[in-house]
Amino acid sequence: MGKTRVQESQADRKSRARKVMNGLKKLYPDAECALKHKSALQLLVATILSAQSTDETVNKVAPILFKRFPTAADIASADLSELEEIVHATGFFRQKAKNIQKACAIMVEQFDGEVPETIAELIELPGVARKTANVLLGTWFGKNEGVVVDTHIGRLSERLGLTWRSKDSKDAVKIERDLMEIIPQKSWTDFGHMMIWHGRKVCSARKPACDDCKIAKLCPSAGSF
Numbered sequence: 088m089g090k091t092r093v094q095e096s097q098a099d100r101k102s103r104a105r106k107v108m109n110g111l112k113k114l115y116p117d118a119e120c121a122l123k124h125k126s127a128l129q130l131l132v133a134t135i136l137s138a139q140s141t142d143e144t145v146n147k148v149a150p151i152l153f154k155r156f157p158t159a160a161d162i163a164s165a166d167l168s169e170l171e172e173i174v175h176a177t178g179f180f181r182q183k184a185k186n187i188q189k190a191c192a193i194m195v196e197q198f199d200g201e202v203p204e205t206i207a208e209l210i211e212l213p214g215v216a217r218k219t220a221n222v223l224l225g226t227w228f229g230k231n232e233g234v235v236v237d238t239h240i241g242r243l244s245e246r247l248g249l250t251w252r253s254k255d256s257k258d259a260v261k262i263e264r265d266l267m268e269i270i271p272q273k274s275w276t277d278f279g280h281m282m283i284w285h286g287r288k289v290c291s292a293r294k295p296a297c298d299d300c301k302i303a304k305l306c307p308s309a310g311s312f
């Protein structure tokens with residue numbers, strides 16, 4: 088896996104990255120965000136809740152939360168213990184409830200109760216890092232300002248040799264910078280969705296199915312598990 092990364096020029100890596108993307112497009116033409124949402128606020132809250140949780144759990148919890156508290160103002164003025172109880176199943180419920188409430192209070196005070204549309208404003212909200220901001224900007228606002236790097240995308244980028252700056256696959260900021268250099272900007276959001284789907288369906292953390300992987304010929308890690 089290291090061999091290809093060391094020897095590959097940036098131009099070759101770019102060209103391979105495009106082939107990976109085209110391969111993924113054929114496999115997952117309808118890849119999209121798995122978190123159910125009907126508004127920017129719902130997507131923001133669902134993304135905060137999804138940290139250390141599963142989309143399935145969040146998709147069960149979020150509708151309950153929004154039925155009880157439909158707007159940012161409702162959440163901002165909610166009883167914190169009730170919020171904690173509702174989001175309990177997603178884990179880290181105290182911190183998540185606190186962050187969601189504070190984020191909503193800021194949106195009410197500074198943005199008329201709406202979710203801000205710039206990365207600079209989004210990452211100022213409690214519980215919102217670049218990953219969440221990129222999900223919002225790409226999936227809801229249609230702006231490709233960055234690449235989402237979650238656990239699947241970090242793992243796949245490493246295995247596919249699409250990140251080279253850091254040996255620490257947990258360094259999401261470096262991985263994002265690497266991906267932004269080799270993936271065309273207009274495809275950043277779609278690329279993220281497709282990588283997540285491939286990570287879930289084929290290239291899992293514990294048991295990547297290299298024998299069944301349709302992009303194996305483009306992957307320096309194929310068969311090395």
Ligand code: SF4
Nearest residue numbers: 290297300303306309
């Ligand atoms: S060949 Fe294996 S390691 Fe590479 S992307 Fe496919 S499943 Fe993952």
